[in-house]
Amino acid sequence: MSTKEKFPLSFFSEINLKNPNLFLESLINYALDFDITDFHIEPFHNFVRLKVRKLGRLKYILNFSKEFFKKFVVSLKSLANLDYTKNFKPQDGRVYVNTKKGKVFLRLSFLPGIHGENLVIRVLNKKGSILKLEHLGLDLNSYKKLKEIKTIKHGLVLICGPTGSGKTTTLYALIRDLFSPQKNIISIEDPVEYLYPAIRQIEVNEKLTYFEALKSSLRQDPDIIVLGEIRDENTAKTAIRAAQTGHLVLASLHAYSLKTTISRLINLGVPKQDLLEVLKLVIIQSLDDVPCPFCKGKSCKICFEGIFDKKPNLKIFENFPT
Ligand SMILES: [Zn+2]
Structure with a gap:
């Protein structure tokens, strides 16, 4: 330390x-x-x-x-x-x-x-490169579960949590783990936060919406599609269809629990049955404070107001009944 x-x-x-x-x-x-x-x-x-x-x-x-x-x-x-x-x-x-x-x-x-x-x-991109899954500071169980995503051929994997919970860092560590030159990986983000030249990164702007970018990406023969956020009905429905038709879709969502994640997508017009059929994994992420071991959280020269570091805390759900 x-x-x-x-x-x-x-x-x-x-x-x-x-x-x-x-x-x-x-x-x-x-x-x-x-x-x-x-x-x-x-x-x-x-x-x-x-x-x-x-x-x-x-x-x-x-x-x-x-x-x-x-x-x-x-x-x-x-x-x-x-x-x-x-x-x-x-x-x-x-x-x-x-x-x-x-x-x-x-x-x-x-x-x-x-x-x-x-x-x-x-x-x-302070570290100069995208972190590996093993460097995220995950507990062993979460790490193993994320490693298993490699075996999923198609379906939907959701990473949820509030802004600033480290979702994008986890998402990119996952992309790095899934990457292979034999796979066409397309990410759609607003904005692109990490540069990863080996995949195709598309940035949403005033002239290009998530939905348009997603629709066009599906005509680019993708294997894996990464969505920086699902926030509208068309994107939600198209993402589900992509997952139903043989693609692996990784998407991030502003939701804080499994229940709100599911209801959020249903409120965006996705039929519950369709969702449960394609849903493989829901990851709810938060960042926990690591209290300073030197001052026991009181604040000292070594820590920042009693906090020594932040550590991702993942709750992972799988096997959804259809
Ligand atoms: Zn301290």
Whole structure:
């Protein structure tokens, strides 16, 4: 167990607040060293506030000038090929950055507010690659169950849980496990969070809906279809039909229990009988806090407010009566 300081604020005493590129590089290095998942920059009347999210919690870091923030926004939007003259409309973007410490993929969200643009930077793909199932930190039983998905030829596997429960990480570890050059794997997501060049990744946008992408994917001779989310009737029904016609469909759903998962799909117009016929596995995922063993959860230099880490907790259901 590492006893490296988990959250050194001293890092920011020397942060460069003059050069936008150096500022960005510092943020990325900090994220890589200390497992930061998001940076939030919120504008106030005459300053902006930087916060970071780690282990699911937001923490205030420092305030800095609006002038520098404006420069930073222009520089970041240019990097992401966004129009920096448009500061009155929400904008989403992405950017790949190479630093000495590694390569990262940043997802950017700009949202205009009364005091200026709010910026959230999500740091993705920090590890540089997609995790293997054995590195997710699962208990042995869950690990074995996920390994068995390889033997399923067709049907529906659902990964459910709230936002931030690590569903996408689990989904990608699964895709990695299922991957073979003999299989055509198509993923449809909003947005694509992990880059996996070996599979075909399709991103939903204003011009391409989940349903359209799914319908077209079925004409691309797929073996496995991955749906980042099932949120409308057409997508739900088509996903079930795909599972009935010999495809393996892995999909993620915002639901918190087996009961709500089933009722969610029935409410989207899927006949219960059809659903139970194709449903192979329902995984309900949450992320549990691992309390700090050094201070017993009281908060110390090594942990973050008493939390040492997060650990996925999976409840897996199978064998649904038809
Ligand atoms: Zn502690």
